[in-house]
Amino acid sequence: MKPNMQFSAPQWQDQCPRSVQFDDVYFSTENGLDETEYVFIAGNQLQTRFSHTEITPFNIIETGFGTGLNFYCAISHWLTRSKQQRQLCFTSVEKFPLLPADMQQIAAIWPQYTELVSSLLPHYETIHAGLNSFELLDGQIQLKLWIGDIHDALPQLDTPADAWFLDGFSPAKNPEMWTPAVFENIGRLSKLGTTFATFTSAGHVRRGLQSVGFDVQRYPGFGKKREMLKGCFLGSTI
């Protein structure tokens, strides 16, 4: 691995990684996979959309790759639901990647993803700062993993998302992931019908997404969280 990356060294508590730097968890301590299914998969209506879409590649953009749990969950839905010969392109931005040994833990916690973790890890061990592009599972899945700050990475993307996973730690603990510049780029990288989902219901996130062209709905949150946000892009306001 190249030296110009700052790795995260999370603390593991009851099979849940916690960032010391951000004092926040990578996924719900109640059940990380159920949270991903509820917030990001159902929040973007991906079960139905994957079954019916003619779009290829279908583009998901995520803010914060973390353990890759959202990635594995999304691609496992894609593999069981999408029509043949369709490709899923998953782009994710990560400033503080986990070490491969921490990435391996996902297979121990959710053995149904063992094969997917094994197909990613040999590529993940080669990551470097900037864009890392990998084809997995005979090219059905493309992962574009940007290692760097969200403010450097998003302006370099040019293909709009079909769905956004906004997952960059809580806005109170990591305001850098939820700035007006980030929202502007999310709007720039969206088109009619693009959806987003996020676990947070912070007012400035809701207003920031509305200001760049999203219809934003509050929705009951996962587990102990009262509300989350999801919505659909109506058109550019910029």
Ligand SMILES: C[S@@+](CC[C@H](N)C(=O)[O-])C[C@H]1O[C@@H](n2cnc3c(N)ncnc32)[C@H](O)[C@@H]1O
């Ligand atoms: C809640 S975790 C993401 C969990 C992940 N989606 C998963 O499936 O495990 C938030 C991620 O955002 C990353 N992050 C924090 N600040 C960042 C920044 N300024 N730019 C890019 N990534 C950042 C963190 O390192 C962390 O991995």
